[in-house]
Amino acid sequence: MDIHELRKHVEALRFTPQEPVRWLAPKELTRTAVKVALAAMFADYSDKREIQGALEAGLLRAPLADPGAEEIWIDFVADLGDGFEATASVASALAADRLAVAGPAPLPRGSLLVLGGDQVYPVASTTAYEDRMKGPYRAALPSAPDEPLMVALPGNHDWYDGLTAFLRVFAQESPIGGWQTRQTRSYFAVELPQRWWLVGLDSQLGSYFDDPQRRYFETHLSPRLRPGDSVIVCSAAPTWVKSGEEPDAFNSLHWFDRNIVRTRFDRTTRKREDTGASIRLWLTGDKHHYARYAERLPDDGPGADDALPPDPRRRQMVTCGLGGAYLAATHRLPKALPLPPATSRMREKDDPPPAFALAQQTYPDAGESRSLARGIAAFWSPHWLPRRNPGFAVLTGVVHMVLALILCGAFALAEGRHNPVDALRAADGDDLLGLLCTSAALFVLPFVIGWWTGLLRERRPVAPSGPVVVVLFQLAVTTAALTGTVAIAQLVPSSWNGFMFLAILLVVAAVAGASLGSQLFALWVLWTNHGLVAEWQMSGQSIDDHKGFVRMHIGRDGRLTLYPLALDGACRDWDLDEVADTPAAWTRPVPATPQTVRLIEEPFVIARHGQGQPPPAPADPAEDAV
The missing domain is CATH 3.60.21.10 (Metallo-dependent phosphatases)
Known part of the structure; x- marks a missing residue:
């Protein structure tokens, strides 16, 4: 059993x-x-x-x-x-x-x-x-x-x-x-x-x-x-x-x-x-x-x-x-x-x-x-981060839902509208392209920072690391979720209830955050090569064999x-x-x-001390200080 x-x-x-x-x-x-x-x-x-x-x-x-x-x-x-x-x-x-x-x-x-x-x-x-x-x-x-x-x-x-x-x-x-x-x-x-x-x-x-x-x-x-x-x-x-x-x-x-x-x-x-x-x-x-x-x-x-x-x-x-x-x-x-x-x-x-x-x-x-x-970071592995830590996937989903609401409000203000739902309904192809480019830029920026920092410090490119990088990754995912919601808004009848658009946004953000957000977090952990975050590579998997x-x-x-x-x-x-x-x-x-x-x-x-090996250096008779 x-x-x-x-x-x-x-x-x-x-x-x-x-x-x-x-x-x-x-x-x-x-x-x-x-x-x-x-x-x-x-x-x-x-x-x-x-x-x-x-x-x-x-x-x-x-x-x-x-x-x-x-x-x-x-x-x-x-x-x-x-x-x-x-x-x-x-x-x-x-x-x-x-x-x-x-x-x-x-x-x-x-x-x-x-x-x-x-x-x-x-x-x-x-x-x-x-x-x-x-x-x-x-x-x-x-x-x-x-x-x-x-x-x-x-x-x-x-x-x-x-x-x-x-x-x-x-x-x-x-x-x-x-x-x-x-x-x-x-x-x-x-x-x-x-x-x-x-x-x-x-x-x-x-x-x-x-x-x-x-x-x-x-x-x-x-x-x-x-x-x-x-x-x-x-x-x-x-x-x-x-x-x-x-x-x-x-x-x-x-x-x-x-x-x-x-x-x-x-x-x-x-x-x-x-x-x-x-x-x-x-x-x-x-x-x-x-x-x-x-x-x-x-x-x-x-x-x-x-x-x-x-x-x-x-x-x-x-x-x-x-x-x-x-x-x-x-x-x-x-x-x-x-x-x-x-x-x-x-x-x-x-x-x-x-x-x-x-x-x-x-x-x-x-x-x-x-x-x-x-x-x-291997989604096919039984030790993949969100699979081994379901609560972490739930957390990232909730965080991305909150971020999506904030970004949706910012998008409405940028469009000169006070109602986020109206901004989603009125979005056109140019808005969709702008959001898509913003998401791509936020995703690429950590690599640029990592490579540039590596060239300055070690004269070679390095993988992205640091808390700023993981924040940029998550913002890229949330922006992608908002982009997907705008695309959906252009495909559904304008007669739909406004709350349906917000519901779609929250669902898309939760799914993207739990899956893609967790994956990008796992990749960031995998790329980090020292400190506490690097230890998460193994502790996050909870491997109970070996x-x-x-x-x-x-x-x-x-x-x-x-x-x-x-x-x-x-x-x-x-x-x-x-x-x-x-x-x-x-x-x-x-x-x-x-x-x-x-x-x-x-x-x-x-061997026991004295069985053929030279003794260690004698300690100084004076009191040592730590």
């Missing part, structure tokens, strides 16, 4: 399966804008992280069932609480006891599940968490004898209610199905086997590290780090990718590396001392794709864009936000990253900065990413192996399975057919 059939069994399921969020629907645009504004106010005046300083918090250990284990399997998934089919498909793969993957032997389920942010969309609330995250994950793993640990860090969507619902769900030590929660704050440190550590940071909408969070890591992490220890840092966003456009984006993570991991403050000597530990892996979501940056080593030779061969000595930066939300593009990712960049305003930073290069394999790959992005997660293994030899996994298609057919081994029986959805999971790229290994 599909999602619509499942929704008939809400009482038995104990949650309501949800459709993917339509990000360009007027309702979602308005609601999200309001929540973003409110979240900014919380960030400025009511930082929940400061309040969390009063909560008890300690060091976590994994696996829960065997704290003395010499190896561990870990799962990382992010951006998961969107449409049911995608979220539940990933959750079912995560919950499988052993996951069959082409190539390696079946991979055991993780004893530790890390949720990397944005556990719910579009905004956080208790009901939204229940329907979009807790329900699907509880159904995927109702119980587990090994009690896998679940830890979560908040993303921007978790912060849109000030973190209230997040703390209720993840910080009260309540189980979610078979997964056990133990954290009491929105950040955590987990001790792992073989001298590895997992750290989850709460950057609160890109803000600095609050004092309670800093003191938590100075108390529970830094004093325990010993020479050769290795750290996995999970953050809510891949700030390293933004460092090219925002030189200070990586500052907070670099400060954490230098002042918490690589050095610590000795209260006895009142000086900073080296810990001998190192961050070996940065792991994040937020961007709904898979991409990996590998550290360039001194013996790699020149050339920042070269494909780097596998080498366990390399530190890695991995983005994997494929847990359930819409797919994001990869073809605009920078090829090389010096971190932090030379233009960063940090007072103390590594010099020279370590360089990282983009690995060849992304998901989706660059070619497929470009092809998928074009779907927003999902995945990262499974990791710390072996007895101390090496960390990463298996990036993909589900090319979300499950669309579900069966109902009764869960009887609980105090009250309930029903859960399970995939009707086995899911196919494959490797995105070959597994790669990260």
Whole structure:
């Protein structure tokens, strides 16, 4: 059965399966804008992280069932609480006891599940968490004898209610199905086997590290780090990718590396001392794709864009936000990253900065990413903007009806008439030609502006962009609708009631706006190559296939192996399975057919710090400033 059939069994399921969020629907645009504004106010005046300083918090250990284990399997998934089919498909793969993957032997389920942010969309609330995250994950793993640990860090969507619902769900030590929660704050440190550590940071909408969070890591992490220890840092966003456009984006993570991991403050000597530990892996979501940056080593030779061969000595930066939300593009990712960049305003930073290069394999790959992005303007595509966001088509239709009335009044004044209906009736061939030329000019003008601007700035023509362009496009459509109404007015008897002409105008404007207006808006979005509007190319399509997660293994030899996994298609057919081994029986959805999971790229290994690789540049003993 599909999602619509499942929704008939809400009482038995104990949650309501949800459709993917339509990000360009007027309702979602308005609601999200309001929540973003409110979240900014919380960030400025009511930082929940400061309040969390009063909560008890300690060091976590994994696996829960065997704290003395010499190896561990870990799962990382992010951006998961969107449409049911995608979220539940990933959750079912995560919950499988052993996951069959082409190539390696079946991979055991993780004893530790890390949720990397944005556990719910579009905004956080208790009901939204229940329907979009807790329900699907509880159904995927109702119980587990090994009690896998679940830890979560908040993303921007978790912060849109000030973190209230997040703390209720993840910080009260309540189980979610078979997964056990133990954290009491929105950040955590987990001790792992073989001298590895997992750290989850709460950057609160890109803000600095609050004092309670800093003191938590100075108390529970830094004093325990010993020479050769290795750290996995999970953050809510891949700030390293933004460092090219925002030189200070990586500052907070670099400060954490230098002042918490690589050095610590000795209260006895009142000086900073080296810990001998190192961050070996940065792991994040937020961007709904898979991409990996590998550290360039001194013996790699020149050339920042070269494909780097596998080498366990390399530190890695991995983005994997494929847990359930819409797919994001990869073809605009920078090829090389010096971190932090030379233009960063940090007072103390590594010099020279370590360089990282983009690995060849992304998901989706660059070619497929470009092809998928074009779907927003392809009217034959199931992901065409007005087809995927019907509310947007309605909105553009209404906007064009209003614009048509305004233009009709302006046309009447230009003709020297006070009654718009009389102006429509009296219009002749010259008026029709004038309106047609005006519509064509308004449509061509954005291209002229774009090409001319490109020649001035970049010495080459560029596609039209900017808000003025989209306004001109919509005025061109409305003028075309008025032109069509004038043409119709010349074909119908003059005895018709005047209101019929206005009705014709409104109908023509609504149809033209909903179809042609939406199409021109989609083309404008497709032509834009940076910023928020460029992100609408994918978010406007709400593609709920192409999902995945990262499974990791710390072996007895101390090496960390990463298996990036993909589900090319979300499950669309579900069966109902009764869960009887609980105090009250309930029903859960399970995939009707086995899911196919494959490797995105070959597994790669990260050696523990000190296993054959040169140490990172030592941090300056002086206090760093962000």
